[in-house]
Amino acid sequence: MSEPESARRTPAPEPERIPLYGDNAALRRKRGLSGLVGVVLFAAAFGGIAGLIGGQVAGLVVAALVALPLLYVVSYNARRQVWLEARTVVVRNWRTRRIELVTADRLDLLVTDVRGTRTVSLLVTGGERRTSVKIDLAIYAGTGGRELGILALRKLADGLADNIAANGLVFSELLVAQLRSEARGDAAADRPLYRIASVAPSGKLAQRFTMEAVSRFVASLE
Numbered sequence: 001m002s003e004p005e006s007a008r009r010t011p012a013p014e015p016e017r018i019p020l021y022g023d024n025a026a027l028r029r030k031r032g033l034s035g036l037v038g039v040v041l042f043a044a045a046f047g048g049i050a051g052l053i054g055g056q057v058a059g060l061v062v063a064a065l066v067a068l069p070l071l072y073v074v075s076y077n078a079r080r081q082v083w084l085e086a087r088t089v090v091v092r093n094w095r096t097r098r099i100e101l102v103t104a105d106r107l108d109l110l111v112t113d114v115r116g117t118r119t120v121s122l123l124v125t126g127g128e129r130r131t132s133v134k135i136d137l138a139i140y141a142g143t144g145g146r147e148l149g150i151l152a153l154r155k156l157a158d159g160l161a162d163n164i165a166a167n168g169l170v171f172s173e174l175l176v177a178q179l180r181s182e183a184r185g186d187a188a189a190d191r192p193l194y195r196i197a198s199v200a201p202s203g204k205l206a207q208r209f210t211m212e213a214v215s216r217f218v219a220s221l222e
Contacts (some may be wrong), residue, residue, distance in 0.1 A: 021082040043067035087159035100161030109209035111200040
């Protein structure tokens with residue numbers, strides 16, 4: 001007697017998971033440990049000052065009040081993983097969130113500047129709960145830095161190109177321009193992501209580039 005047709009079916013393959021952040025477990029542990037050391041030093045400094053003024057109990061209370069929120073931030077970042085499944089961005093820390101690139105209703109480019117290190121990120125917002133996910137595209141210090149891999153950039157560009165609600169084609173064109181620059185062998189300082197990071201005003205911790213601003217920048221590359 002032959003097997004039922006349903007039993008002979010091959011299960012559908014799981015979508016390819018392309019890491020965007022936090023895939024290296026050893027690096028996450030190292031990042032968490034260094035963050036923990038920083039929290040201890042920071043809390044001890046404030047607790048010591050408070051202890052000199054108000055005594056030991058006051059010092060311990062202040063140290064705890066300073067340490068607890070910082071520990072939450074450190075543990076949140078240490079656990080954070082971001083990857084791409086087909087055209088869905090998946091974020092996992094305390095829980096798992098998913099945002100479809102094609103249906104996201106807001107896209108922004110965010111440039112942060114912390115002690116001379118500039119990070120270029122894609123901010124994707126969408127879903128019923130208006131979830132936002134930050135995807136770091138490149139990190140630059142001086143004339144060099146670290147950029148997201150070619151495959152990840154290509155897949156992001158493909159997903160964004162079909163986004164109509166937030167005019168994702170503009171952001172897709174920026175990533176395609178970055179890929180073309182890498183293919184030509186341009187130095188980091190000549191690549192589009194570096195150039196847009198360099199035009200962000202100095203002295204600002206974070207600068208948001210809207211779709212219109214990105215569109216003007218992409219047009220200037222032609």
